[in-house]
Amino acid sequence: MTDIDQICSVLDRLTLDALTLMEEQIQIKLNIENAMCGGETHLAKSRYILGQNSVSSLQLPTENSPEFDAMTTVHLEESDEFFGEKSRELEVSKKEDQIDPVRWFGYLVPQDLYHAQSMFKQALQWIIRGANVQTNLIQTCNKIQQLKELKKEVLASN
């Protein structure tokens, strides 16, 4: 097997990987859309019960609000020590001094607001998967680009 054959076979494999990742990415985005749609429907129901401006950006913290930490964060896990590849994982932590964001909208909130919260948490799980797939896709595309340049060099030297 010559150099050029080896390069071409790796390029074929990487191209197939890239196509699979693209398909996976589109599917994940559709799942995010479904989860967000469900969440938005529950937000609308909460708005119907509590009033138009009771579930809006007016209740969100502003620059003048006291500082608080995020409850949902991302951790980078080393998934492959040899190649130094990292994957993201969602971490939910609740400290004693942190209040549930649902409380921004009142203490007697409808059940729909909790349903909306769980739908958006589900969307966040898909988002983490989407971010991992996107990183893999970018890396695969970069490898394809490098190999194409190498192929051109080998072809030119022959």
Add this chain to the structure above:
Amino acid sequence: MALHSAMKGKLISVIGDEDTCVGFLLGGVGEINKNRHPNFLVVDKGTPVSEIEECFKRFMKRDDIDIILINQNIAELIRHVIDGHTSPIPAVLEIPSKDHPYDASKDSILRRAKGMFNPDEMM
């Protein structure tokens, strides 16, 4: 393991319409840091494009942010800035919104990946 638990996780920031921001903040991603800088921006009809662009660039510079979520219709307004971002961190994820379903043909990353399969490029 001890190091892992001591490390603070990275943030997910949101640039989106009211429902997107309210929803993801309910999910617990919101934060106001010591400098009183939030990690989200609610975009409405009156928000100037320059403010969105400035906020996006500010999020890009912050090293505590790992993922930037942006509604695809808002991403369209600052497409030139998003196309210029090629590094994997922070990951910029274009998400659909209530009024604008997801369109894969507009996604920066997928367009870049698709560009690799042009017949001229394959040679």
